[in-house]
Each structure stands twice: as C-alpha cells, then as structure tokens.
Amino acid sequence: MAMVDEPLFPIAILIDELKNDDIQLRLNSIRKLPTIARALGEERTRKELIPFLSENNDDDDEVLLAMAEQLGVFIPYVGGVEHAHVLLQPLETLCAVEETCVRDKAVGSLCQIGGQMKESDIVDRFTPLVKRLAAGEWFTARVSSCGLFHIAYPSAPEPLKAELRSIYGQLCQDDMPMVRRSAASNLGKFASTVEKSHLKTDIMSLFEDLTHDVRIAAAGKVTKFCQILDPQLAIQHILPCVKELSSDSSQHVRSALASVIMGMAPVLGKDATLALLLPIFLSLLKDEFPDVRLNIISKLDQVNQVIGIDLLSQSLLPAIVELAEDRHWRVRLAIIEYIPLLANQLGVGFFDDKLGALCIQWLEDKVFSIREAAGLPIT
Numbered sequence: 443m444a445m446v447d448e449p450l451f452p453i454a455i456l457i458d459e460l461k462n463d464d465i466q467l468r469l470n471s472i473r474k475l476p477t478i479a480r481a482l483g484e485e486r487t488r489k490e491l492i493p494f495l496s497e498n499n500d501d502d503d504e505v506l507l508a509m510a511e512q513l514g515v516f517i518p519y520v521g522g523v524e525h526a527h528v529l530l531q532p533l534e535t536l537c538a539v540e541e542t543c544v545r546d547k548a549v550g551s552l553c554q555i556g557g558q559m560k561e562s563d564i565v566d567r568f569t570p571l572v573k574r575l576a577a578g579e580w581f582t583a584r585v586s587s588c589g590l591f592h593i594a595y596p597s598a599p600e601p602l603k604a605e606l607r608s609i610y611g612q613l614c615q616d617d618m619p620m621v622r623r624s625a626a627s628n629l630g631k632f633a634s635t636v637e638k639s640h641l642k643t644d645i646m647s648l649f650e651d652l653t654h655d656v657r658i659a660a661a662g663k664v665t666k667f668c669q670i671l672d673p674q675l676a677i678q679h680i681l682p683c684v685k686e687l688s689s690d691s692s693q694h695v696r697s698a699l700a701s702v703i704m705g706m707a708p709v710l711g712k713d714a715t716l717a718l719l720l721p722i723f724l725s726l727l728k729d730e731f732p733d734v735r736l737n738i739i740s741k742l743d744q745v746n747q748v749i750g751i752d753l754l755s756q757s758l759l760p761a762i763v764e765l766a767e768d769r770h771w772r773v774r775l776a777i778i779e780y781i782p783l784l785a786n787q788l789g790v791g792f793f794d795d796k797l798g799a800l801c802i803q804w805l806e807d808k809v810f811s812i813r814e815a816a817g818l819p820i821t
Contacts, residue, residue: 472508479519488520488528496532503541510536514551526559527567537586549589556593564597576609581618588624592631614648626652626659630666646679653683661687661698665705688722693731700726700737704744715748727761732773766800771809778815
C-alpha cells in the first residue's frame, strides 16, 4: 500500500505548501497546479483541488495573480469542456478582489473558458455568474462583470438578451466612476455581439452618454464603434461625439482620442474622411499639447491609405516642424523616433525637401540623447 501511495507524496507536499505561511512556497505550489492536477486525476481535481482553491483565502496578490492565470488553461485537467464550469467559482471570487491586475487576469481567464464552453453551459452557468458579479455589493465585482457580457450574450435566448442589455445599461450609470469607466472600456466588445436593431437604440445611447461622463475611456473606443456600425450610422452617431471630444478641456481626453481617431478613416471612406474627419484631425494636429500631436502622427498610415499623401502632407509639415523644435527635449526625441515612419509614408522627395534640414539640426542639438538618436541609421 505504501508503494501505491508513494508517488503522491510530493503532491501532498505541494498541496500543503498552498497553505504555508511562506509566500514563495505558496507561489511555487500554485505554479505547479498542472502537476498536482495530473497526479490527482481529472475527477479528484474537480472534486478536491478546485473546491480547495475556491475556498482559498490567500491575500497575497502575486499568488492570486498566478492562480487566476493557471485556471484559465485548466480545462484539460478537469476533464475537458464538459466540466469546464467547475473552474468558474474560484475565478468568480478572484473577480472581486481589490488588486486590479488580479481581477483583469481572472476576467481574461473566464473569457478563455467561456469561449470554449457549450452554449447550454454558457446560459445555465456562465451567465448567472455574470449577473451575480454585476449585482455585486463591492464595486470591484461590478467592474469585472463588464468584461464578460460579450461572452454571455451570443448564446442567450431573446428574453435573457434583453435582460443583459438592461443590466449593462445599469452598469453604465453605476454610482461608482470606476464601474462606468469599465463599462465604457468594454462597451465596444459587448456592442460587437449585439444585434444591429439594438445597436441603434440601446447601445448608441449608452455610448453617447458615456462620452459626457467617463470621457477618456469613451474616447478610446470611437474606432471600435465605427467598425461595428455601417458608415452612415457612424457619421450620424459617432462623428458628433468625436467632434465634441476633440475640443474637450482635458488634454488626456484629446490624447486618447488622437490615438484612435485615425482608425476611423478606412471605415468612413475617402469622401467622408475629407469632408468630416479631416477637419477634426487637423485641429488635433495643432493641439497645444505635444502628446496629442504625437499620437496623431504615429498613426498617419491609416489616413494616408484613404486620402493620399499629397493632401496629408500639406497639413502635416507645420506640425512636424513645431514638434521637432519643441522646448522639451523628450518631445523632440519622440518625433525623431517617428522619422522612419514619416519617411516611409511621405516619400523620398518630401523627406529630402522638408525633413532633411531638421535631421541636420538634431545632430547639433544641445541634448546628447537627441544627437545620438538623430545619428542612428534609419532601418
């Protein structure tokens, strides 16, 4: 009998280490969960190991983060997708902890698992989890729930879909700004699963409201919404929000918008980009804050593909020159890093005529880092 039990002896040690006061021992054991699971077998892993992890009250963020990561790839160790639902409970607990990186990893793991579950299990087991988190007393649970709706929604029958849309709407109006910010950040993923008839009614009104509230998060999602909607609806619903955000009093809002606005051009097409988007783009290109202008310049290729370089370069040069001569050396360094991109997009002729002198000027800059960066070969 002793010989039969002997191979499991190291496993018993690993399990004991999960309860050890030494953080490194606990972390080591968590990272060896697949080893423990293989030794226990699928049934004992489901009935003993996963419940043990569900009841684990470890308060070390590094241990919890490792657990959240491991559980996301644990389906083979519990017997496949037929039993994937047993992994939901420990991850649901992790979705409510205080540390953001742990919650984010738990949400990511739940998305991995949910993406493999049977539709019936999504409806019967995954969706109730989403609803519990969305109704959680602690705001952390509600924050996490926002990242799971796009997994639950497609499998739901129509009455449940209506309920999920309603719950998401409540999260967009939550008392806690962190919840509303998460709802705005995840609205694009949720919207991509919602039927077009509801996009125009339920979802777009939520987006428009969020652009007046958690503006940075909403600004970062304008391109995602353009890609979901057809060009006409994007012009009707998204562009007015973009125009308003482009003149927002917060440089952080304008910077977030500048980093994504270029992606709208391929969706809108050349005519709409020239008539409606380019004026907003030009206003951001002249923004008083360098980060806003740099975010625009870093994504030029997306607009270049739509309207062509001739129209683009006419408005571009003054902004490049201004950034190249900015009094903050880190701004000058940032624009140098974009020179290979600009050279490739603007062409040899434009580069030689307009930017060559700037490169020579940087070689004489009083800051060594600028001189060094300017002297590096363009690859």
